[in-house]
Amino acid sequence: MSIQDNIAAIRSHLPAQVQLVCVSKFHPEEAIREAYACGERVFGESHVQELCRKHDALPADIAWHFIGHLQTNKVKYIVPFVSLIHSVDSWRLLTEIDKQAGRTGRQVNCLLQMHIAQEESKFGMDETELREALERRGELAHVTLCGLMGMATFTDDEEQVRGEFRGLKRLFDAVKAGYFAQDDRFCVLSMGMSDDYRIAVEEGSTMVRIGTTIFGQRDYGTR
Numbered sequence: 001m002s003i004q005d006n007i008a009a010i011r012s013h014l015p016a017q018v019q020l021v022c023v024s025k026f027h028p029e030e031a032i033r034e035a036y037a038c039g040e041r042v043f044g045e046s047h048v049q050e051l052c053r054k055h056d057a058l059p060a061d062i063a064w065h066f067i068g069h070l071q072t073n074k075v076k077y078i079v080p081f082v083s084l085i086h087s088v089d090s091w092r093l094l095t096e097i098d099k100q101a102g103r104t105g106r107q108v109n110c111l112l113q114m115h116i117a118q119e120e121s122k123f124g125m126d127e128t129e130l131r132e133a134l135e136r137r138g139e140l141a142h143v144t145l146c147g148l149m150g151m152a153t154f155t156d157d158e159e160q161v162r163g164e165f166r167g168l169k170r171l172f173d174a175v176k177a178g179y180f181a182q183d184d185r186f187c188v189l190s191m192g193m194s195d196d197y198r199i200a201v202e203e204g205s206t207m208v209r210i211g212t213t214i215f216g217q218r219d220y221g222t223r
């Protein structure tokens with residue numbers, strides 16, 4: 001199957017209102033150009049250096065999303081052009097994005113990443129950290145909070161994955177009603193990857209992040 005075939009197959013499973021983010025990390029520029037030729041304009045990367053290099057080399061109308069763990073000292077490199085940061089997992093990171101965005105004269109769109117998986121290794125806030133950040137959101141002048149993101153446990157147990165997505169959707173609805181009822185910009189629920197995006201969509205995802213099913217296995221050796 002070609003990249004074109006893969007994208008067509010995914011599109012056939014996605015409702016029109018669900019945004020596809022093509023996760024191109026570790027894949028070469030040619031692969032991105034191929035997806036671009038199919039009309040895709042939203043690409044996700046998880047390493048700052050790789051994102052900056054691809055942003056410089058590829059068409060200017062691509063909307064670049066950052067989806068990986070972001071270190072505060074690297075925020076300044078992506079803030080000038082990034083269109084959405086999915087992986088904001090601390091108040092400290094949020095304030096650094098705000099500071100750098102102010103310097104650049106931009107408003108930067110962010111999602112708060114929630115820890116919903118059972119694995120220790122996945123990043124994200126717990127509900128206490130989330131509430132603290134939401135209570136202080138008035139201090140942010142250059143960040144727009146657009147929604148929540150989460151990654152389910154890596155498991156074959158569909159019911160567990162479904163339960164985690166359902167919990168995140170419930171939290172999203174509560175946050176929306178409690179803090180952003182009058183703010184249309186808070187409307188993104190980023191959940192679902194290659195192996196679980198169909199479940200995520202059934203549970204209310206508005207944005208899926210898909211890499212392997214579009215581009216094939218990542219080659220971690222040749223970056």
Ligand SMILES: *Cc1c(COP(=O)(O)O)cnc(C)c1O
Pocket residue numbers: 023025046067068151192193194195209210211212213
């Ligand atoms: C790599 C990555 C994806 C894409 O994963 P696939 O299984 O290849 O679809 C999605 N979200 C995040 C946060 C990632 O790091």
